[in-house]
Amino acid sequence: MLAFLARRLLTLALTAWLATLLIFALLQLVPGDPALLMLGTAARPDTLAALRAQMGLDEPLPLRYLGWLGGLLRGDLGTSVTYARPVAGLVAERMAVTLPLAALALLLSTALAVPLGLLAAARHRRAGDWAVAGFGRLGISVPSFWVGILLILLFSVKLGWFRAGGFPGWGAGAGPALMALLLPAAALAIPEAAILARVTRSALLDALREDYARTARAKGLSGAAVLLRHVLPNALAPVVTVLGLQAAFLVGGAVVVENVFTLPGLGRLLYQAVGQRDLIVVQGIVVILVILVVLANAAVDIAYAALDPRPKVA
Amino acid sequence: MRRRMPKSLLVGAAITLAVVAAALLSWAWTPYPAEQVRIIARLRPPGPQHWLGTDHFGRDTLSMILVGARNSLAVAASAVLLGAAAGVPLGLAAAAWGRWGDELVARLGDLLFAFPAVLTAMLLTAVLGPGGTNAVLALAVFNAAVLARVTRGAAQQAWRREFVRAALALGRGPLSATLAHVLPNIAGTVIVQATILFAVAILNEAALSYLGLGIQPPSPSWGRMLGDAQTFLFTAPLQAVFPGAAIALTVLGLNLLGDGLRDWLDPRER
Numbered sequence: 001m002l003a004f005l006a007r008r009l010l011t012l013a014l015t016a017w018l019a020t021l022l023i024f025a026l027l028q029l030v031p032g033d034p035a036l037l038m039l040g041t042a043a044r045p046d047t048l049a050a051l052r053a054q055m056g057l058d059e060p061l062p063l064r065y066l067g068w069l070g071g072l073l074r075g076d077l078g079t080s081v082t083y084a085r086p087v088a089g090l091v092a093e094r095m096a097v098t099l100p101l102a103a104l105a106l107l108l109s110t111a112l113a114v115p116l117g118l119l120a121a122a123r124h125r126r127a128g129d130w131a132v133a134g135f136g137r138l139g140i141s142v143p144s145f146w147v148g149i150l151l152i153l154l155f156s157v158k159l160g161w162f163r164a165g166g167f168p169g170w171g172a173g174a175g176p177a178l179m180a181l182l183l184p185a186a187a188l189a190i191p192e193a194a195i196l197a198r199v200t201r202s203a204l205l206d207a208l209r210e211d212y213a214r215t216a217r218a219k220g221l222s223g224a225a226v227l228l229r230h231v232l233p234n235a236l237a238p239v240v241t242v243l244g245l246q247a248a249f250l251v252g253g254a255v256v257v258e259n260v261f262t263l264p265g266l267g268r269l270l271y272q273a274v275g276q277r278d279l280i281v282v283q284g285i286v287v288i289l290v291i292l293v294v295l296a297n298a299a300v301d302i303a304y305a306a307l308d309p310r311p312k313v314a
Numbered sequence: 315m316r317r318r319m320p321k322s323l324l325v326g327a328a329i330t331l332a333v334v335a336a337a338l339l340s341w342a343w344t345p346y347p348a349e350q351v352r353i354i355a356r357l358r359p360p361g362p363q364h365w366l367g368t369d370h371f372g373r374d375t376l377s378m379i380l381v382g383a384r385n386s387l388a389v390a391a392s393a394v395l396l397g398a399a400a401g402v403p404l405g406l407a408a409a410a411w412g413r414w415g416d417e418l419v420a421r422l423g424d425l426l427f428a429f430p431a432v433l434t435a436m437l438l439t440a441v442l443g444p445g446g447t448n449a450v451l452a453l454a455v456f457n458a459a460v461l462a463r464v465t466r467g468a469a470q471q472a473w474r475r476e477f478v479r480a481a482l483a484l485g486r487g488p489l490s491a492t493l494a495h496v497l498p499n500i501a502g503t504v505i506v507q508a509t510i511l512f513a514v515a516i517l518n519e520a521a522l523s524y525l526g527l528g529i530q531p532p533s534p535s536w537g538r539m540l541g542d543a544q545t546f547l548f549t550a551p552l553q554a555v556f557p558g559a560a561i562a563l564t565v566l567g568l569n570l571l572g573d574g575l576r577d578w579l580d581p582r583e584r
Contacts, residue, residue, distance in 0.1 A: 015424045022425065029441050141566040143517045143537075145524055146558035149544055153554060157547050164547070252430030256521045260544070270433075271525060274440045282440040286433050293428045 004305055012298040019290045020072065024065050027283055033057075038081050038277050054079060055280070068283075077284035082276045087284040090269060097167060097265035101181050101188070102254055106243070108189035109196055114232075114239075116193070117200025122227055124205060132197055139194020144253045148187035148260040155183060165261040184261045188253050192246060199242045203235035210234075237307045244300025248293045255289075323574025329567025337383040344377035349532045357550040366556050369539065370546055375553060378534035379560050385446075385529045386536055386564070390515035392450045394508050397457025402504060404458070405465025406496065409473060410488045419466050426459035431518045432525075439527050446529040449522045453515045464507045468500035475499075502579040509572035513565045520561050536561050 030037055035051040055078075056064040071078065077087035120132035156164040162183050168176045207213060208231055216226045255267030262268065266285055273281035340348070345365070352372035360367045366375035404422075408415030435452035442448060472478055473496065481491045522528040523537030531538065536557040543554035 011421070011424065014421065015428065018421075018425045019428055022429075023437065026437055027441060029438075031442070137566065137569065138562070141513075141569060142558070142562045143520050143524075145521055146540060146561065149540060149547075149554050149558065152544075153547055153551055157551060248427060248430045252432040252518075252521075255430070255432050255436070256525060259525060270436055274436050274527075277440055279440055282437060286437050289430075289433060290428050293430070294424075297424070297428070 001305065005302065008298060008301055008305075012294060016291055016294050019294060020069055020287060021065070023283060023287050023290065024068060027279060028061070030279070034279055038279055051081065072287065077287075078280040080273075080278055080281045082273070082278045082281070087281050090281065091266065091284060091288055094264060094266045094269050096170060097181075097263055098254055098258065098267065100178075101185055101258070101263065101265060102250055104178070104181055104185035105188035105192065105250060105254070108185055109192035110243070112189060112193040113196030113200055116197040117204055117239075118227060118232070120197070120201040121204035121208065121231075122223060129201075132201065136194045136198045139191050139197075142191060144187050144191050145256045145260050147190050148184060148257050151183045151187055152260075165263070167263050180261075180263070184257050184263060187257050187260070188250065191253075192250065195246065196239065196242060200235065200239050203238045204231055207231045207235045237304060240307070241300055241304055244296055244303075247296035247300075251289050251293055317578060320574045320577045322570045323578050326567050326570025326572070326574050329563060330571050333383055333564045333567060334387065336380050337387050340377075340380035340384050344374070344380050346374035346377045348373065348377040348381040348534050350374070357546060357553070359550070360552060367550065367552060369542060369553055370550075373534075375539075375556055378539060379536070379557060382534045382536045382539065382557065383560065383564070385533060386516055386519055386561075389446055389449055389519045389528065390453070390512055393453035393515045393519075394457055394512050396450065396454035397511065398461055398504070398508060400454070401458035401461030402465050405462040405467075406469055406492050408462065408466045409469030409496070410492055416466070419462050423459050423463050426455055429455070431456050432521060435522050435527050436525075444527055444530060449519055449528045452522075453518055457511050457515065460511060461504065461507060465500065465504055468503040469496050472496045472499045502575075506572055506576045506579065509568055509575060513568035513572065516561065516565050516568065 027034075033052075034055065035048050035057060036043070039048060039051060052058060056067050059067070068078075075088055077091065079085065080087050080090060083090060116132045116135065120129045123129045152162075152164050155162045163180065167180045170177050204227065208227070213226055213231055216230045217223070221229075254265070255270060257263075258265040258267035259271050266289065270282065270285045273285065350373060352368075355364070355368050355372040356370055358364050358368040358372075364374050364376070366379065368374055369378070405419060408419040431452045434455060435448050438448040438452055439445075469492070478491055478495045481495050482488075486494070519528055519535075520537035520540075523535035524541045526538065526541070528537060529535045539557040540554060543550065543557070547554055
């Protein structure tokens with residue numbers, strides 16, 4: 001287990017480092033002068049020179065990369081041109097929206113998927129199973145941002161239960177803030193739950209064929225008791241793995257859904273920064289989000305190895 | 315022995331063919347020119363003149379959906395073909411190359427899977443400006459990583475089979491054995507995966523064009539239509555339903571097609 005952990009942490013560091021290299025390389029594709037691109041042709045020469053100095057554009061490429069990487073390790077992501085503020089501070093503020101949104105989406109999708117998976121496995125090849133399969137097929141076919149628009153249409157426009165977007169801030173109290181995150185989280189969770197329900201169902205069906213499940217049945221336990229007490233805990237490992245693999249999709253989805261609901265999170269900030277061509281903000285947010293995905297994947301691998309001692313190769 | 319075709323294969327193929335036909339039809343005919351602006355006829359509900367109504371510029375929604383199908387399929391198809399052109403040879407080479415090839419594809423996968431397509435596309439747009447090409451590139455990178463991994467896995471299995479070993483024993487080189495024996499044997503697996511990636515690419519393309527990062531106006535795209543319709547949810551709610559339904563139907567068809575193909579080619583995997 002220790003050797004596995006060491007190897008996994010090593011590949012984690014390698015992947016994170018390669019990701020910074022790739023992001024840095026992509027930003028070098030800017031045609032012409034990045035400072036001019038960001039400030040526009042109307043910018044004053046001294047402002048341009050100051051930005052060039054801040055971005056290290058006068059330095060050779062490897063030095064510029066090392067300077068950026070060093071800053072990243074110290075938690076310094078540079079200063080935004082549009083906001084005239086350190087990017088790290090902006091990112092930290094917006095995280096207070098994006099992280100709770102992702103957590104709520106994860107919670108909702110699990111809360112929806114596990115009971116649906118249980119229902120499908122308990123009613124294998126009967127109506128309940130077909131209904132869950134239908135939800136699964138439809139759920140993976142709809143884009144989360146359209147689900148978001150439909151939720152707004154139903155709950156804000158028709159029923160008037162929720163506001164159509166925006167965020168009151170955590171200062172207004174946890175209740176209103178969570179209410180504002182509920183519809184966006186549901187938009188992310190529904191397609192997610194479709195995938196999870198499918199995986200839960202097949203993991204449960206696999207586990208039901210094991211000897212211990214048959215023994216429990218033979219002891220005289222009811223089908224539901226076997227499913228809940230014996231099979232479900234054993235079927236959770238593959239579900240957790242898929243949950244981790246979905247981290248990248250969740251991050252990508254959150255970026256779009258935040259814009260559907262005009263939530264002031266990282267995705268909204270990134271979208272605005274792309275429009276303003278604030279490359280320093282774009283670079284900072286992308287690197288943070290990509291490292292988050294890398295960390296999530298590693299955490300899932302390690303959790304999986306801890307749950308199940310058999311697969312030990314990284 | 316002929317196997318019975320799974321129902322999902324037939325339904326999926328029918329839906330996919332219908333969408334492709336609609337896209338092709340839009341070259342020759344649409345009820346109205348898709349880019350024709352008529353402010354006087356803006357936000358009309360569905361009716362005999364405009365079957366699916368009109369948008370905020372008075373453009374005919376059905377015509378836009380038909381042309382949007384063409385744009386959406388073109389972006390997704392380019393992204394899958396480009397991804398296959400990079401990923402399949404890489405996966406084949408990795409399988410022929412043994413340990414180092416494995417390590418390379420595994421690490422490349424780790425790296426590229428950490429980049430959600432939306433993020434890559436936004437990074438490219440910030441650098442190069444908006445356009446359909448960025449969307450294709452961003453989606454192709456992800457597809458290449460997936461296809462390299464799937465191809466390598468399938469090719470490794472094929473390498474262990476007798477007929478490939480026999481070909482090697484008879485003096486065929488690794489390249490020649492790969493082309494003559496490995497590739498034809500794994501083509502089915504690769505095609506199934508490519509179909510599913512096609513569906514994912516349609517979803518991602520829609521998300522990108524919703525954000526204004528895909529095909530640029532005035533050429534219509536399903537994602538942008540949804541973005542525009544969101545502004546008029548109170549006055550013309552149905553305009554936010556039709557383009558989404560087109561996306562969902564297309565993706566559903568491709569997913570059914572992919573699942574059906576897999577069941578048909580390999581009945582064990584049910």
